[in-house]
Amino acid sequence: MKKISRILSITPLFKGLSEQDLDEISGIAVDRYYRRGEAIFMEGEQANGFYIVADGQVKIFKTSMEGKEQILHIYGPGNPFGEVPVFSGSRFPANAQALVKSHVLFLPRNAFVRLIADHPSLSMNMLGELSMRLRQFTVQIENLSLKEVPSRLASYLIYLAREQGNAEHVTLAISKGQLASLLGTIPETLSRIFAKMSAQGLIRVEGKKLYLLDPLGLEDLAAAGKLAE
Amino acid sequence: MKKISRILSITPLFKGLSEQDLDEISGIAVDRYYRRGEAIFMEGEQANGFYIVADGQVKIFKTSMEGKEQILHIYGPGNPFGEVPVFSGSRFPANAQALVKSHVLFLPRNAFVRLIADHPSLSMNMLGELSMRLRQFTVQIENLSLKEVPSRLASYLIYLAREQGNAEHVTLAISKGQLASLLGTIPETLSRIFAKMSAQGLIRVEGKKLYLLDPLGLEDLAAAGKLAE
DNA sequence: TTGGAATTTTGATATAAGTCAAGGTGAATT
DNA sequence: AATTCACCTTGACTTATATCAAAATTCCAA
Numbered sequence: 001m002k003k004i005s006r007i008l009s010i011t012p013l014f015k016g017l018s019e020q021d022l023d024e025i026s027g028i029a030v031d032r033y034y035r036r037g038e039a040i041f042m043e044g045e046q047a048n049g050f051y052i053v054a055d056g057q058v059k060i061f062k063t064s065m066e067g068k069e070q071i072l073h074i075y076g077p078g079n080p081f082g083e084v085p086v087f088s089g090s091r092f093p094a095n096a097q098a099l100v101k102s103h104v105l106f107l108p109r110n111a112f113v114r115l116i117a118d119h120p121s122l123s124m125n126m127l128g129e130l131s132m133r134l135r136q137f138t139v140q141i142e143n144l145s146l147k148e149v150p151s152r153l154a155s156y157l158i159y160l161a162r163e164q165g166n167a168e169h170v171t172l173a174i175s176k177g178q179l180a181s182l183l184g185t186i187p188e189t190l191s192r193i194f195a196k197m198s199a200q201g202l203i204r205v206e207g208k209k210l211y212l213l214d215p216l217g218l219e220d221l222a223a224a225g226k227l228a229e
Numbered sequence: 230m231k232k233i234s235r236i237l238s239i240t241p242l243f244k245g246l247s248e249q250d251l252d253e254i255s256g257i258a259v260d261r262y263y264r265r266g267e268a269i270f271m272e273g274e275q276a277n278g279f280y281i282v283a284d285g286q287v288k289i290f291k292t293s294m295e296g297k298e299q300i301l302h303i304y305g306p307g308n309p310f311g312e313v314p315v316f317s318g319s320r321f322p323a324n325a326q327a328l329v330k331s332h333v334l335f336l337p338r339n340a341f342v343r344l345i346a347d348h349p350s351l352s353m354n355m356l357g358e359l360s361m362r363l364r365q366f367t368v369q370i371e372n373l374s375l376k377e378v379p380s381r382l383a384s385y386l387i388y389l390a391r392e393q394g395n396a397e398h399v400t401l402a403i404s405k406g407q408l409a410s411l412l413g414t415i416p417e418t419l420s421r422i423f424a425k426m427s428a429q430g431l432i433r434v435e436g437k438k439l440y441l442l443d444p445l446g447l448e449d450l451a452a453a454g455k456l457a458e
Numbered sequence: 459t460t461g462g463a464a465t466t467t468t469g470a471t472a473t474a475a476g477t478c479a480a481g482g483t484g485a486a487t488t
Numbered sequence: 489a490a491t492t493c494a495c496c497t498t499g500a501c502t503t504a505t506a507t508c509a510a511a512a513t514t515c516c517a518a
Binding site for chain 2: 062063064065066068070072083084085086087088089093094113116117118120123124126127128130131132133134135137138139140141142144145146147184223224
């Protein structure tokens with residue numbers, strides 16, 4: 001139990017709740033463990049609760065008939081996922097799978113809905129969470145529809161640099177294949193773009209460590225720019 | 230004032246609220262009128278409230294540097310829009326523009342947040358609304374990333390048929406150019422695909438009226454299928 | 459440490475969809 | 489009825505990215 005409340009206390013979703021409230025949530029949360037690559041839920045499956053990553057890394061994704069995959073989110077400790085069916089529908093709109101060995105908390109729907117009804121700050125937090133998701137999807141749609149792959153990659157690198165608080169270099173938390181799927185492309189294409197961007201001196205690639213050699217050039221590319229031959 | 234509460238009463242967002250509550254909301258809502266083509270808000274603009282379509286048609290969209298446009302939603306009477314900044318950020322993530330002469334209600338942020346705090350059913354409705362949006366974006370991302378334009382069009386036609394409750398034919402509420410932008414393509418491409426689909430006997434196009442001649446063929450195409458030459 | 463699988467890269471080729479340009483159609487306005 | 493303008497269509501061409509195949513590299517686990 002101790003372990004659960006520690007995770008809940010670092011979860012932004014529960015910010016502003018009292019110690020007691022957190023205990024109450026601890027009471028309804030259930031531990032679940034997944035191996036690397038294991039499915040957590042599948043698109044279309046009936047949901048009876050949602051999840052919070054306690055430890056590890058989880059991807060939310062769609063797949064096409066032909067087997068191509070599009071990653072929608074990658075979540076780490078403190079991130080909730082699978083909440084959509086709690087508030088609408090009741091079936092998951094996408095698949096969730098553990099990218100590495102992971103520990104997640106499962107929050108049963110009914111108990112949570114009861115909780116939310118008399119904790120306005122919890123519902124405001126959840127509204128904030130869903131709004132952030134909508135914002136993010138907005139960007140993802142813009143990227144897929146209005147930008148080419150090099151721009152998407154540049155945007156992502158800039159985003160990572162900000163997130164990791166280091167303008168010099170970033171470290172990929174995922175494989176390049178998974179990055180391709182996140183950017184809406186395939187590994188071959190991503191690889192070629194890495195090569196081109198390196199040739200132009202925009203970046204230097206050393207395994208999972210990427211040096212951002214020309215931040216302005218990257219900004220430029222992210223905005224609209226074409227990647228020269 | 231009479232007019233406002235009639236609109237509020239048909240707005241799903243306010244379902245389950247008492248007559249009094251609706252009156253209270255009427256009190257804080259402000260009428261706004263827009264001409265065809267007029268901007269309602271722009272991406273990045275500071276928001277101090279959200280909107281509900283009372284009458285007319287509004288598009289939410291992003292544009293690229295080069296001027297290509299991607300429509301995210303098209304809303305009609307009873308649909309709320311621009312709520313994201315109410316709960317996160319405070320800037321609009323996209324643009325809104327009236328597609329036809331429109332009447333919208335503006336709900337100031339603060340008054341609405343106060344209202345939501347002590348009306349659990351209102352916050353549940355809003356959570357439901359945002360969840361539906363997330364669901365829809367999920368589909369849109371899937372379409373853009375994993376399906377080709379003919380499949381997207383077929384999906385859209387099937388969706389329209391369901392919405393309009395007629396399996397035989399559907400009527401476009403928007404121009405073909407706008408439809409192209411909604412599907413993430415350009416008018417030329419859409420036009421060619423209409424031509425091809427007509428040649429295969431899948432549909433027949435008569436201006437804004439589209440006859441679905443081969444529902445199974447369309448289902449097939451929507452799922453994954455390729456459009457033959 | 460080595461063998462084998464997974465991941466990444468490179469090359470040759472195919473293709474869906476975008477661009478540019480020119481007509482055509484139809485509906486509204488004068 | 490004539491004119492204009494927005495919308496739609498068609499054609500020739502270009503291009504970004506996917507596909508298929510194979511080689512190279514990296515990563516683990518035996």
